[in-house]
Amino acid sequence: MSGSLPPRLVISAPQGRSGKTIVSIGLCAALKRRGVAVQPFKKGRDYIDPSWLTAASGRDCRNLDTVLMPGEAMLASFYRACQGAGVAVIEGAMGLYDGIDASAKGSTAHVARLLTAPVILVVNAARMTNSVAAMVGGYQNFEPDTGIAGVILNNVAGSRHEQKLVTAIERHCKIPVVGCVPKDASLSITERHLGLVPYGEGGREEIIDRICDGTVKYLRFDDIMDIARRAGEVCLSHMPVPEHKTATVKLGVIRDNIFTFYYPDNLEALEQAGADLVFVDSVHDRNLPDVDGLYIGGGFPELFLPELEANTGLRRSIAQAVENGLPVYAECAGLMYLCRDIRWRSKRYEMVGAIPAEVELCQRPQGHGYVQVEVAGDNPLLPAGQTFWGHEFHHSRLLCPGGLKFAYRLTRGHGVDGRHDGIVYKNVLASYTHLHALGVPGWADAFVSLMFRARQRSFSIMKS
Numbered sequence: 001m002s003g004s005l006p007p008r009l010v011i012s013a014p015q016g017r018s019g020k021t022i023v024s025i026g027l028c029a030a031l032k033r034r035g036v037a038v039q040p041f042k043k044g045r046d047y048i049d050p051s052w053l054t055a056a057s058g059r060d061c062r063n064l065d066t067v068l069m070p071g072e073a074m075l076a077s078f079y080r081a082c083q084g085a086g087v088a089v090i091e092g093a094m095g096l097y098d099g100i101d102a103s104a105k106g107s108t109a110h111v112a113r114l115l116t117a118p119v120i121l122v123v124n125a126a127r128m129t130n131s132v133a134a135m136v137g138g139y140q141n142f143e144p145d146t147g148i149a150g151v152i153l154n155n156v157a158g159s160r161h162e163q164k165l166v167t168a169i170e171r172h173c174k175i176p177v178v179g180c181v182p183k184d185a186s187l188s189i190t191e192r193h194l195g196l197v198p199y200g201e202g203g204r205e206e207i208i209d210r211i212c213d214g215t216v217k218y219l220r221f222d223d224i225m226d227i228a229r230r231a232g233e234v235c236l237s238h239m240p241v242p243e244h245k246t247a248t249v250k251l252g253v254i255r256d257n258i259f260t261f262y263y264p265d266n267l268e269a270l271e272q273a274g275a276d277l278v279f280v281d282s283v284h285d286r287n288l289p290d291v292d293g294l295y296i297g298g299g300f301p302e303l304f305l306p307e308l309e310a311n312t313g314l315r316r317s318i319a320q321a322v323e324n325g326l327p328v329y330a331e332c333a334g335l336m337y338l339c340r341d342i343r344w345r346s347k348r349y350e351m352v353g354a355i356p357a358e359v360e361l362c363q364r365p366q367g368h369g370y371v372q373v374e375v376a377g378d379n380p381l382l383p384a385g386q387t388f389w390g391h392e393f394h395h396s397r398l399l400c401p402g403g404l405k406f407a408y409r410l411t412r413g414h415g416v417d418g419r420h421d422g423i424v425y426k427n428v429l430a431s432y433t434h435l436h437a438l439g440v441p442g443w444a445d446a447f448v449s450l451m452f453r454a455r456q457r458s459f460s461i462m463k464s
Helices: 020-033 048-057 071-081 108-114 129-142 159-172 205-219 221-228 266-273 307-308 311-325 333-340 443-463
Strands: 008-012 037-044 063-065 087-091 119-124 150-155 179-183 251-255 259-260 273-280 293-296 327-330 339-344 347-350 355-363 367-375 387-394 396-399 405-412 420-425 428-431
Touching: 008 020, 008 108, 008 221, 020 037, 020 048, 020 205, 020 221, 037 048, 037 071, 048 087, 048 205, 063 071, 063 266, 071 108, 087 221, 108 119, 119 129, 129 150, 129 159, 129 347, 150 159, 150 221, 159 179, 179 205, 179 273, 251 443, 259 333, 266 443, 273 443, 293 333, 293 443, 307 311, 307 347, 327 333, 333 339, 333 355, 333 428, 339 396, 355 405, 355 420, 367 420, 405 428
Parallel strands: 008 087, 008 119, 037 063, 037 087, 119 150, 150 179, 251 273, 251 293, 293 327, 327 428, 339 355
Antiparallel strands: 339 347, 355 396, 367 387, 367 405, 405 420, 420 428
C-alpha cells in the first residue's frame, strides 16, 4: 500500500469527562459545515461516541485500538478510511496516557505516536488558574515523543479567568490555546451508565447543530487546522489490501435503535468475505427474512423489553431458524435476546428462547473491560487454540448457566461465569465478549463459509 495520509490530530484530555467528546463532535460538525471532508476516529473499544461522530461528520467513525488489533492492521484501516478526507479527527479515551497496564500499551498517546498525529489537550479548567500550566507541562514532559501541540480550555468561568489561564499556558508551556469553552449547559448530551446515549437511540440533528453552533463561537479553527497539518509521515508499505469476494450468502443483521453496537470494520469484513447484508428491525419486522445467517450485535435491550417481547413473530421465526441450523453470531445484547427471558425490576420478559438460560439485569456491572480469550471448545466459527483480545461491558448475568456448552476460556475478563464465555448451541455462537474483525482476521471468512455450507446442506435436504 502506498499513498499519503491527510492532515490529522488527536483530541485528548488529562482524564475522562473533561469535554473531549463534545469538542470532537463540534469540531467535526463545524468543519463539515465549512466544506471539509472529516474522517472521524475513536480510540478504544467504544460504540457510543462513534455514533455521534458519525452523525456529526457524515462519515463512518472507525475505532483505533492497539489492544484489540495489531498496529499494522490499525494503520491499514486508518489509511483506507481516510481516502477522500481533508482531515482526520481522532477522539481519545480516558486520559492521554491511560493504557491497559503500567506500560500504557493501547493508550491514546501510543496511538498518536503511531499516527505521528499532534495532540490537542482538552483541559477542564474549573477552579484553577496558574496551576493549569503545571498540569499541561507535566503532560508535555511525561512522554516527550507525544506531540502536545495545543490546548482547549473547558468550563472557563469568564474573561478574567480565561486571560489568566491562557497567559499561564502560553508563558510556561509555549503552546497555543486554540479554544476557550465556557460553562454552558447547552453543550451537553444525555448520559447513562456507559456514557452518552447512542445517537441511534436518542440522537437528533438539532443536538449536533446546537453543539456545532456553540463550538464555532469558542474554537479557533484556522489554528486547529494548522496543527493538523503538522502531522508527520507514516510508513504505509507492506499493508495488504483486502480482497472483496463476490456475494455468495445473505446475512441478516439486526440493526435498529436497540441493537446498535457494530464496528464498521466488522460489517465490511463480512461483505468482503462474500456476505450480502440484510438489515432487520427487531421491533417492526414480524418474520426473519430469507437469509443464510444472522448477526446480532450489542445495545440496550433493557430499555425496550416490552417491545421486544411483543414481537412474537420475529422471536419465533428466529427460534425456529436456529433449530433448523441457521448460523448465528451474537454479542452481549444479542446473547441476551437469544435467551429464554430477561428479568428486570421484578418483571419477566420472554425473548427468543434459543439458548436455554435466563438473564437477570443487575444494578452494577457484571463484566467490564478488555477480555483475553482462548478458544478451547468446539464451535461453528473459530479454531481451537486461537487466542484474541475482546472487550465486555454488561450489567446482566445468566441465571444457572450450568449445562451450557462454552467455546471460550477466559484468561482475563468475566464472560458468563468468570471463566467461560462463547455459548455454543447448534450453529449459534453467542458471547458477552465483543470482538473486532481486525483482531480476529479469520472470523468473517469462517462465518460466511459456515453460512454457505449450511445453505448447501439445506438445498440437499430439500432435493432429497
